[in-house]
Amino acid sequence: xxVLREETHTEEAARGSRRPAEGGASALPPAxxxxxxxxxxxxxxxLLLLIGPALLVFLAFVILPVVLAAxxxxxxxxxYGAATDFVGLRNYITILTDPAFLEALGHNxxxxxMSLVLQGPLALGIALLLNRKLRFQSLIRVLIFVPYVxxxxxxxxxxxxxxxxxxxxxxxLEKVGLGGLATDWLSDPxxxxxxxxxxxxxxxVGFAVILFLxxxxxxxxxxxxAARIDGASYWQVQRYIVLPLMGPTVRIWAFLSIIGSLxxxxxxxxxxxxxxxxxxxxxxMATYMVANGRNSGSYGYGNAVAVVIFLISLVVALLxxxxxxRRDSAVTTTGGAH
Amino acid sequence: MAIAAPLASRPRRRRVSExxxxxSLISYLVALVLVGLMLAPVAYIILGGFRTNSEITxxxxxxxxxWAWSNFGDVLASGSFWTQVLNSTVAAVxxxxxVVVLGLMAAxxxxxxxxxxxxxxxxxxxxxxxxxxxxxxxxxxILVRNxxxxxxxxxxxxxxxxxxxxxxxxxxxxxxxAIPNELQEAAAIDGLGRxxxxxxxxxxxxxxxxxxxxxxxxxxxxxxxxxxLFILNGEASYTLPLGxxxxxxxxxVDTAKVLAFTSLSMIxxxxxxxxxxxxxxxxxxxxxxx
Numbered sequence: 001x002x003v004l005r006e007e008t009h010t011e012e013a014a015r016g017s018r019r020p021a022e023g024g025a026s027a028l029p030p031a032x033x034x035x036x037x038x039x040x041x042x043x044x045x046x047l048l049l050l051i052g053p054a055l056l057v058f059l060a061f062v063i064l065p066v067v068l069a070a071x072x073x074x075x076x077x078x079x080y081g082a083a084t085d086f087v088g089l090r091n092y093i094t095i096l097t098d099p100a101f102l103e104a105l106g107h108n109x110x111x112x113x114m115s116l117v118l119q120g121p122l123a124l125g126i127a128l129l130l131n132r133k134l135r136f137q138s139l140i141r142v143l144i145f146v147p148y149v150x151x152x153x154x155x156x157x158x159x160x161x162x163x164x165x166x167x168x169x170x171x172x173l174e175k176v177g178l179g180g181l182a183t184d185w186l187s188d189p190x191x192x193x194x195x196x197x198x199x200x201x202x203x204x205v206g207f208a209v210i211l212f213l214x215x216x217x218x219x220x221x222x223x224x225x226a227a228r229i230d231g232a233s234y235w236q237v238q239r240y241i242v243l244p245l246m247g248p249t250v251r252i253w254a255f256l257s258i259i260g261s262l263x264x265x266x267x268x269x270x271x272x273x274x275x276x277x278x279x280x281x282x283x284x285m286a287t288y289m290v291a292n293g294r295n296s297g298s299y300g301y302g303n304a305v306a307v308v309i310f311l312i313s314l315v316v317a318l319l320x321x322x323x324x325x326r327r328d329s330a331v332t333t334t335g336g337a338h
Numbered sequence: 339m340a341i342a343a344p345l346a347s348r349p350r351r352r353r354v355s356e357x358x359x360x361x362s363l364i365s366y367l368v369a370l371v372l373v374g375l376m377l378a379p380v381a382y383i384i385l386g387g388f389r390t391n392s393e394i395t396x397x398x399x400x401x402x403x404x405w406a407w408s409n410f411g412d413v414l415a416s417g418s419f420w421t422q423v424l425n426s427t428v429a430a431v432x433x434x435x436x437v438v439v440l441g442l443m444a445a446x447x448x449x450x451x452x453x454x455x456x457x458x459x460x461x462x463x464x465x466x467x468x469x470x471x472x473x474x475x476x477x478x479x480i481l482v483r484n485x486x487x488x489x490x491x492x493x494x495x496x497x498x499x500x501x502x503x504x505x506x507x508x509x510x511x512x513x514x515x516a517i518p519n520e521l522q523e524a525a526a527i528d529g530l531g532r533x534x535x536x537x538x539x540x541x542x543x544x545x546x547x548x549x550x551x552x553x554x555x556x557x558x559x560x561x562x563x564x565x566x567l568f569i570l571n572g573e574a575s576y577t578l579p580l581g582x583x584x585x586x587x588x589x590x591v592d593t594a595k596v597l598a599f600t601s602l603s604m605i606x607x608x609x610x611x612x613x614x615x616x617x618x619x620x621x622x623x624x625x626x627x628x
Contacts, residue, residue: 050447061500151561
């Protein structure tokens with residue numbers, strides 16, 4: 001994952017200015033030269049055999065669809081036969097002036113920001129806790145990861161049954177005398193998006209914790225032990241030593257979280273469905289795409305929406321790499337971080 | 339601490355140990371609350387499967403009165419549940435095997451061969467990580483349909499392999515690059531070529547990374563929703579997530595049975611993950627640290 005931020009390195013390498021990759025930690029390491037340098041042909045054949053199949057599948061099923069989407073996006077097309085009704089930019093104009101799309105885009109933006117704000121600190125706290133020596137440590141870890149491991153369908157069905165207006169949560173609130181708090185968690189437009197955020201946080205905080213734990217394991221014990229011997233308290237060690245060293249890991253998680261939030265589909269579709277998502281204020285760009293593309297038989301339009309989501313994600317990803325992840329490369333090349 | 343303790347005077351040591359005992363007590367308390375919050379919705383699903391519909395209607399947040407096993411029995415006795423388990427298993431196993439094999443081969447080529455365009459190929463794979471399935475699903479569906487693979491598991495498996503490759507390669511490359519060159523030289527002296535070295539040594543040495551990516555691919559496939567939703571439209575080819583949702587809408591009034599079905603469908607991924615949790619965190623360490 002660190003590789004994402006190292007693309008600056010690999011790009012440079014591609015341009016011919018190879019530099020030793022040791023400074024850039026986990027940039028694509030220099031290839032290990034073969035001990036038996038021989039003629040080129042067997043090596044090329046081996047390479048083709050090794051990389052060819054993966055590259056072929058990847059190009060055909062990841063890259064090609066994106067290219068196809070760009071093409072079909074210019075047509076009004078029902079998905080059958082050849083696409084012949086060229087409409088130029090009309091699909092795109094319709095998308096960008098459709099209040100339903102702009103509303104969905106707003107929801108995505110809100111989810112991006114709130115996911116970072118809610119999950120980041122929570123996951124850091126949990127990771128620090130799980131990194132301590134506790135009894136039953138591995139049991140506690142497995143239990144905390146349960147929501148991340150079970151499928152979106154299970155999560156969606158379980159939560160939607162629990163949150164129905166006559167469901168378990170309202171029942172529980174009434175039992176403990178807080179019946180006044182009971183509300184329509186799923187269809188009240190002023191509440192539903194917060195409900196969605198709670199479900200997202202519950203489901204995906206485990207992913208952040210896994211990454212953070214992996215990052216914490218990369219911090220040598222000697223550093224924290226030395227600080228403890230020098231009299232630093234547990235919290236001082238976490239604040240001034242561990243957290244700064246976690247910077248790169250946190251920034252990679254934030255990147256993956258942002259991309260994930262921009263593409264959110266499953267949970268909204270399962271809990272709210274195509275129609276309620278619109279009225280409850282939880283629609284996303286992806287649910288808009290499926291509702292107005294495939295489910296309306298307008299494949300040209302659906303592809304155009306896919307292109308818009310793609311471009312928004314791309315711009316966000318490039319900006320993030322340019323302004324936030326770049327710092328990490330700078331730090332690692334000067335030998336700062338781990 | 340272990341080193342400092344003998345030097346410290348007695349009372350101070352006691353204070354430190356009291357302090358650490360209190361702080362570890364707080365740790366356990368926080369951990370307990372967290373585990374409770376994470377498990378409550380899951381417990382609701384599982385316990386609900388043991389209740390009757392009238393119990394659930396009268397008291398939605400209660401415990402089972404008389405532990406009704408019949409909901410689980412009914413689900414387990416239905417043929418469609420086992421068809422879906424089989425479909426999900428076939429899809430997940432095929433995806434995992436092919437992702438690991440193709441990913442390992444590509445990562446080996448990328449980490450141990452010097453060739454022009456190497457950085458570009460690697461950058462191409464990492465770029466794939468930025469664009470999950472959602473963006474590609476509409477044209478991907480058309481592509482799969484043109485290949486005549488709709489309604490077949492192959493139509494789900496092949497795109498899943500393609501979309502799992504970036505992460506697989508990114509996790510595996512550091513593992514393969516870390517294998518010392520001397521080992522390869524020694525193998526060469528013993529008469530192993532690069533490919534022989536790959537089959538005899540590399541596969542074994544990169545096992546931690548392979549397990550990590552294998553588990554991640556398996557769970558992702560087991561839980562996949564969007565792709566099967568587009569590709570599979572006949573009950574006979576449904577995977578568990580689609581089947582669970584179909585069951586939930588078909589038996590919407592029979593909440594207890596829906597909860598039993600849902601409980602059963604999450605068991606395999608949970609078992610798989612709990613067996614290998616330690617390996618996943620360990621395997622990602624190489625990829626995450628800067």
